[in-house]
Amino acid sequence: MSATDPVENLATLIRCPSVTPSEGGALSALDAMLTPLGFAVERVTATEAGTPDIENLYARLGTSGPHLMFAGHTDVVPVGDAAAWSHPPFAAEIEGGELFGRGAVDMKGGIACFIAAVARHVEKHSAPQGSISFLITGDEEGPAINGTVKLLEWAAEKGERWDACLVGEPTNPDKLGDMIKIGRRGSVSGFVTVHGVQGHVAYPHLADNPLRTATAMMQALMSPRLDEGTENFPPSNLEVTGIDTGNTATNVIPAKAKFAFNVRFNDLWSAESLQAELIRRLDTAAADENLRPGRAPMRYDITWSERPSHVFLTRNDALVSSLSGAVESVTGSTPKLSTTGGTSDARFIKDYCPVVEFGLVGQTMHMVDERVAVADLETLTEIYGVFIERWFAHAAA
Numbered sequence: 001m002s003a004t005d006p007v008e009n010l011a012t013l014i015r016c017p018s019v020t021p022s023e024g025g026a027l028s029a030l031d032a033m034l035t036p037l038g039f040a041v042e043r044v045t046a047t048e049a050g051t052p053d054i055e056n057l058y059a060r061l062g063t064s065g066p067h068l069m070f071a072g073h074t075d076v077v078p079v080g081d082a083a084a085w086s087h088p089p090f091a092a093e094i095e096g097g098e099l100f101g102r103g104a105v106d107m108k109g110g111i112a113c114f115i116a117a118v119a120r121h122v123e124k125h126s127a128p129q130g131s132i133s134f135l136i137t138g139d140e141e142g143p144a145i146n147g148t149v150k151l152l153e154w155a156a157e158k159g160e161r162w163d164a165c166l167v168g169e170p171t172n173p174d175k176l177g178d179m180i181k182i183g184r185r186g187s188v189s190g191f192v193t194v195h196g197v198q199g200h201v202a203y204p205h206l207a208d209n210p211l212r213t214a215t216a217m218m219q220a221l222m223s224p225r226l227d228e229g230t231e232n233f234p235p236s237n238l239e240v241t242g243i244d245t246g247n248t249a250t251n252v253i254p255a256k257a258k259f260a261f262n263v264r265f266n267d268l269w270s271a272e273s274l275q276a277e278l279i280r281r282l283d284t285a286a287a288d289e290n291l292r293p294g295r296a297p298m299r300y301d302i303t304w305s306e307r308p309s310h311v312f313l314t315r316n317d318a319l320v321s322s323l324s325g326a327v328e329s330v331t332g333s334t335p336k337l338s339t340t341g342g343t344s345d346a347r348f349i350k351d352y353c354p355v356v357e358f359g360l361v362g363q364t365m366h367m368v369d370e371r372v373a374v375a376d377l378e379t380l381t382e383i384y385g386v387f388i389e390r391w392f393a394h395a396a397a
């Protein structure tokens with residue numbers, strides 16, 4: 001049977017230079033692995049004005065439920081300084097028990113292991129009692145407009161329904177088995193412009209310094225803290241990420257001050273309730289009489305990032321316990337159920353079915369000399385294999 005060796009699967013995928021937005025042969029390679037296993041493979045090209053066309057792939061084995069989805073991406077980030085790599089980034093060379101290459105952990109490795117696990121399952125039991133599908137995008141590391149979102153819409157439109165999803169992103173900080181992600185914080189960015197009146201610093205009564213208010217506004221956003229965290233999430237956190245007046249002269253009061261910030265927020269907030277609280281704080285600071293005695297509240301405007309990421313937490317026992325049980329039975333360690341880290345495509349999938357994330361060790365992702373321990377590929381394949389068995393047994397029960 002083909003595709004049962006995760007190391008071979010990964011080497012094949014790494015040799016496809018699929019830097020976003022290029023398909024690089026990676027989806028064709030997947031097609032060649034999945035079709036012999038019985039998957040119906042479909043290639044879906046997504047387009048949107050102003051962004052590059054992106055090729056994606058959807059493959060399904062089986063026609064009945066329960067239906068388990070594996071989601072991931074074959075695109076990779078650029079190699080950076082290729083000369084700094086100790087092994088060529090698209091050669092998949094093995095040295096000292098490690099396989100080198102861009103995408104080794106983020107996340108061609110996860111895909112290679114899940115395919116191997118499915119291939120072994122098919123070899124042992126023939127097809128599962130239900131369906132397994134792969135939802136693979138080529139646009140996770142890029143703008144993420146022509147990727148998972150559109151692929152999910154396309155599949156749902158033609159009647160696809162899923163009972164659970166596993167995303168194979170590298171979730172382990174130090175060693176395989178450390179961490180499963182069962183949710184993610186939300187993320188929202190704001191861009192504020194404070195409108196003052198330009199003038200000479202020696203004649204401040206003729207001007208109106210926007211920085212007086214802008215600094216108070218930034219302070220008001222940061223303090224008091226938004227919250228103290230929840231059972232499953234760390235405290236929400238706001239970082240000011242940039243300040244600009246366009247002014248270099250110390251004898252000039254600038255006309256405008258602009259600043260930007262980002263908030264990673266927990267499940268005490270929605271994007272909407274958070275924005276309302278932040279605007280309340282900004283309004284209060286803008287009206288502070290002590291900063292600008294006798295003057296009307298400082299005028300400002302704010303725009304928000306177009307698509308905020310919503311916070312989510314997956315409470316689905318069949319999924320979470322099948323996966324953590326599989327990790328435990330193979331590695332002997334109990335994984336931490338975490339909601340830390342940046343956003344991922346799981347934020348889109350959660351609107352369709354319960355979703356969790358588990359993959360390789362993320363330490364070298366996006367770095368020069370991205371690499372994976374060959375032994376980890378075998379271990380992850382075994383974990384995925386046990387997970388598949390347990391999830392279908394649980395879903396059938």
Ligand SMILES: [Zn+2]
Nearest residue numbers: 106107140169
């Ligand atoms: Zn990734």
